[in-house]
Amino acid sequence: MFLLIFKSRLLSYCLYKPQALTKTPRKASTQGTVLTEIQYNMGPLMTPTKGRETGTGEPWTPTSNLKMLMSAASPEIRNREKELCMDSEGGDDHGLGEEGEKQISRKEKSLGLLCHKFLARYPDYPNPALNNDISLDDVATELNVERRRIYDIMNVLESLHMVSRLAKNRYTWHGRANLPQTLAKLWQVGEEHRYGQQMQQIRQRSLEKEFDSDGEEKENDEVEGGEQGQKEMFFVELPGVEFKAASVNSRKDKSLRVMSQKFVMLFLVSTPRVVSLDVAARILIGEDQVADQDKSKFKTKVRRLYDIANVLRSLKLIEKVHVTEEKGRKPAFEWTGPEDFPSVKETTATTATAKRKLESRTSVDNCAKNLFSSPGSKRSFTRHPSLIKLAKSIQEDRRKINSAPTSPALPAHQQKAAKKPGAPQPPVLTPTEARASTVHLTPRAQFTLQPTGAMSFHPAQCSPLIPMLLPQHQEGSPYAIYMHPSSLRPHPLTRPQPTSLAVRSMTFEDKTGRSPSDVTVQGHSSATNKLPTSSPSALKRVCSERTSEESPSKAKRIDPSTRDTSPKLCEILQARLKARRGGLVSSRPSPRALHLDPEFVNTPGSSVAVAANQTLEQNLETFLEKEEKVATSDSEAGLTPVRAVPLNPQHLHTETLIPTGYLIPISQQSLFSYKDHNTESSKAFTPTYNIYHTPTAGIHTFNIFSGHRFPSPAILNFTLQNLGLIPGPGSVPTYSPGTGHTPEHPSSLPSPLPPHLGLHQRGGMVFVKPMSPVPVQHQMTGPGGQPLTLISLQQMTTPKGTALPQHSFFHTPLATVVTTSHGHTAPAGTKTVYIPQRKLDVTAEDT
DNA sequence: TTTTCCCGCCAGTCG
DNA sequence: CGACTGGCGGGAAAA
Numbered sequence: 049m050f051l052l053i054f055k056s057r058l059l060s061y062c063l064y065k066p067q068a069l070t071k072t073p074r075k076a077s078t079q080g081t082v083l084t085e086i087q088y089n090m091g092p093l094m095t096p097t098k099g100r101e102t103g104t105g106e107p108w109t110p111t112s113n114l115k116m117l118m119s120a121a122s123p124e125i126r127n128r129e130k131e132l133c134m135d136s137e138g139g140d141d142h143g144l145g146e147e148g149e150k151q152i153s154r155k156e157k158s159l160g161l162l163c164h165k166f167l168a169r170y171p172d173y174p175n176p177a178l179n180n181d182i183s184l185d186d187v188a189t190e191l192n193v194e195r196r197r198i199y200d201i202m203n204v205l206e207s208l209h210m211v212s213r214l215a216k217n218r219y220t221w222h223g224r225a226n227l228p229q230t231l232a233k234l235w236q237v238g239e240e241h242r243y244g245q246q247m248q249q250i251r252q253r254s255l256e257k258e259f260d261s262d263g264e265e266k267e268n269d270e271v272e273g274g275e276q277g278q279k280e281m282f283f284v285e286l287p288g289v290e291f292k293a294a295s296v297n298s299r300k301d302k303s304l305r306v307m308s309q310k311f312v313m314l315f316l317v318s319t320p321r322v323v324s325l326d327v328a329a330r331i332l333i334g335e336d337q338v339a340d341q342d343k344s345k346f347k348t349k350v351r352r353l354y355d356i357a358n359v360l361r362s363l364k365l366i367e368k369v370h371v372t373e374e375k376g377r378k379p380a381f382e383w384t385g386p387e388d389f390p391s392v393k394e395t396t397a398t399t400a401t402a403k404r405k406l407e408s409r410t411s412v413d414n415c416a417k418n419l420f421s422s423p424g425s426k427r428s429f430t431r432h433p434s435l436i437k438l439a440k441s442i443q444e445d446r447r448k449i450n451s452a453p454t455s456p457a458l459p460a461h462q463q464k465a466a467k468k469p470g471a472p473q474p475p476v477l478t479p480t481e482a483r484a485s486t487v488h489l490t491p492r493a494q495f496t497l498q499p500t501g502a503m504s505f506h507p508a509q510c511s512p513l514i515p516m517l518l519p520q521h522q523e524g525s526p527y528a529i530y531m532h533p534s535s536l537r538p539h540p541l542t543r544p545q546p547t548s549l550a551v552r553s554m555t556f557e558d559k560t561g562r563s564p565s566d567v568t569v570q571g572h573s574s575a576t577n578k579l580p581t582s583s584p585s586a587l588k589r590v591c592s593e594r595t596s597e598e599s600p601s602k603a604k605r606i607d608p609s610t611r612d613t614s615p616k617l618c619e620i621l622q623a624r625l626k627a628r629r630g631g632l633v634s635s636r637p638s639p640r641a642l643h644l645d646p647e648f649v650n651t652p653g654s655s656v657a658v659a660a661n662q663t664l665e666q667n668l669e670t671f672l673e674k675e676e677k678v679a680t681s682d683s684e685a686g687l688t689p690v691r692a693v694p695l696n697p698q699h700l701h702t703e704t705l706i707p708t709g710y711l712i713p714i715s716q717q718s719l720f721s722y723k724d725h726n727t728e729s730s731k732a733f734t735p736t737y738n739i740y741h742t743p744t745a746g747i748h749t750f751n752i753f754s755g756h757r758f759p760s761p762a763i764l765n766f767t768l769q770n771l772g773l774i775p776g777p778g779s780v781p782t783y784s785p786g787t788g789h790t791p792e793h794p795s796s797l798p799s800p801l802p803p804h805l806g807l808h809q810r811g812g813m814v815f816v817k818p819m820s821p822v823p824v825q826h827q828m829t830g831p832g833g834q835p836l837t838l839i840s841l842q843q844m845t846t847p848k849g850t851a852l853p854q855h856s857f858f859h860t861p862l863a864t865v866v867t868t869s870h871g872h873t874a875p876a877g878t879k880t881v882y883i884p885q886r887k888l889d890v891t892a893e894d895t
Numbered sequence: 896t897t898t899t900c901c902c903g904c905c906a907g908t909c910g
Numbered sequence: 911c912g913a914c915t916g917g918c919g920g921g922a923a924a925a
Contacts, residue, residue: 153923153924154899154901154922154923155924157900157901157902158899158900158901159901184914194902194903196915199915203915203916216909216910216913216914216915217913217914304916304917347919348917348918348919350898350899350900351899351900351919352917352918354899355901358899358900379898379899
């Protein structure tokens with residue numbers, strides 16, 4: 049047997065990396081390698097370490113190889129996997145090995161499973177008092193795996209700051225304590241890098257390619273290129289969790305870590321929180337356009353993404369799904385982690401600043417380190433204590449800012465208004481802003497503190513959302529639809545009550561509308577790409593008629609391109625920031641705002657209090673308290689109790705363009721008036737649907753509900769259906785209900801979210817996104833809350849003129865469907881919107 | 896087939 | 911140096 053194995057190994061070895069062999073230096077090493085190989089078979093590992101030897105069973109014994117072979121031969125035995133326990137195969141392999149019993153199907157050796165085992169060893173929230181050291185040797189030994197694999201896991205965990213390296217061979221376990229901050233940060237950085245736009249572009253491009261014979265528009269991305277240039281890889285750090293061992297970190301790329309962070313960023317910035325593998329790979333590769341040719345590179349990247357995805361999956365942050373498109377289904381992953389990580393607007397600013405400094409070489413921020421400059425030059429990063437200080441000071445500032453009295457809901461708008469004198473009314477959101485506003489924290493859940501975050505935090509939180517109730521389909525489970533605050537006027541009376549708040553945040557990210565022309569033309573890309581901001585604004589404009597001021601010349605047109613040149617963008621952004629700050633300055637200090645310390649993180653309650661809008665907060669809190677019980681129960685049931693928030697119709701009027709809205713399943717009780725049973729809607733068993741809209745252009749408007757009044761259910765349903773509703777049972781991730789972290793359960797996510805909000809409901813809730821803001825605007829919504837027409841329908845139907853082919857929506861029977869559209873908005877005047885829609889559904893797949 | 900992704904060679908670092 | 915790390919990609923199991 050051995051012999052056999054040996055031979056095969058050898059053979060493979062020979063085949064291995066031809067190029068390597070060719071290299072001169074390699075040759076010599078080759079020999080060595082062969083030897084190694086032999087050794088390997090004999091039992092010793094690659095990296096003999098004490099741990100190994102002492103280690104219990106040697107995985108690498110010939111037997112194991114044998115096992116593998118056998119397993120291959122007789123697959124039947126497998127299926128035992130699934131044990132999350134860390135047991136590592138019981139002891140040593142010998143006993144088992146022989147039988148063949150052990151077959152180790154590939155699955156049993158999967159990184160994901162290994163990660164599970166690993167995670168099982170540590171609590172989600174470690175007790176600081178205890179020793180949280182992790183010894184790689186021990187872990188490798190106990191889990192009975194080769195070290196190499198542990199590195200893979202550690203690298204991604206490190207990227208999430210769930211562990212940090214202390215020294216060689218030693219890591220410290222942080223668990224999920226820092227996760228909220230990390231996510232906030234990553235989101236922020238992701239925004240800065242405009243990953244949302246990039247993704248959009250890529251998607252669009254691929255789409256175009258499909259349809260367009262031409263195939264290449266490469267140019268488009270000058271913008272990207274330019275930007276890209278700058279887009280270096282960063283390893284984002286949290287202030288509290290810096291590297292402990294400088295030596296350790298200093299070197300190298302750490303690409304897996306960076307890649308992992310970037311990957312996560314993609315989820316955080318994309319609106320439907322679904323990222324397809326190929327898109328991710330392209331973005332990660334860097335310059336994508338050229339990427340096409342580089343198959344191998346792409347392949348490698350994908351492999352790595354799978355590695356990362358496997359650990360993220362075991363962390364329950366993402367889950368595998370498939371996106372079905374015209375072409376067929378593509379592997380993708382959906383974010384199932386917390387949605388409400390503290391948003392850090394301010395932080396953003398901070399980060400940006402820091403980054404800039406970095407670039408200028410002035411200083412390095414501790415938040416993000418630049419590992420390499422894009423093109424390849426690498427930067428060594430060092431961390432300066434001074435940076436920390438800097439960060440702190442910034443935070444302080446932010447804190448001040450945060451304290452500003454402005455009502456939570458308002459700030460963004462106000463700011464905007466300030467900036468743009470011309471059109472105060474229609475707020476134009478920068479993507480960032482949009483995001484921020486979009487991000488909802490649940491009152492309880494919120495972690496609090498993000499360093500900066502207050503701003504985004506409060507507004508988003510409660511008030512902004514306006515819940516709407518939908519008639520239920522069948523069983524009458526009601527849904528609430530939340531409108532995005534942004535769409536609402538600043539003062540909506542939204543009651544704090546909304547209680548359940550946001551479930552999913554919607555944002556519209558990137559590029560909103562592109563005109564078809566733009567698409568074709570290279571120009572578009574640049575504009576679009578460059579300005580992340582612009583797009584949202586564009587969207588806005590479209591929605592509200594007021595666009596004119598934005599682009600005076602093209603008032604009606606939504607062309608992003610006009611607007612922004614990068615420089616301009618910068619200016620704008622800066623201005624905004626300033627405005628923001630200034631505006632907010634008065635606000636009250638939030639205690640925690642700046643600290644990232646884990647401790648803070650965990651305290652949800654306080655953070656809430658911090659929120660700017662006291663009233664709202666108070667209400668919320670009260671509400672929450674009351675609700676808590678209910679919520680809990682509901683959550684279990686899978687329903688989210690939502691309270692209807694009374695809206696004033698008046699507020700809604702035109703503005704209604706809600707960029708985003710969602711539907712949340714409401715508990716029956718809350719339904720009261722609205723419930724009606726509509727069977728007609730499709731559906732499946734699951735009461736809820738998720739609707740995603742494409743980020744891109746924001747295409748469908750959801751203006752449907754302007755007031756709390758609903759359009760007739762029938763209409764609604766119809767619309768929804770058309771929009772692409774899909775019944776989405778959705779897998780529901782489980783979250784632990786309490787805000788607090790429960791240290792105990794490793795597996796459960798401590799969700800910051802209140803149970804009702806929890807993702808778990810995701811399956812049940814409908815997430816509606818406005819696809820295109822544009823058309824709807826004016827007429828649609830009557831101030832009175834009249835039902836609006838759904839433009840989306842139209843849009844969907846109007847494919848023809850467009851150069852872009854339109855795609856039909858799909859429903860997925862069970863799963864969530866995501867509709868993506870990259871639409872282009874036509875000139876406002878026309879109202880025609882071209883929205884080629886493409887997207888389809890995401891099916892949840894494996895568990 | 897395609898999608899996943901395990902395995903482990905080997906190179907760069909570090910102690 | 912030897913031990914750690916971890917990039918990388920062959921190629922095979924799984925879908």
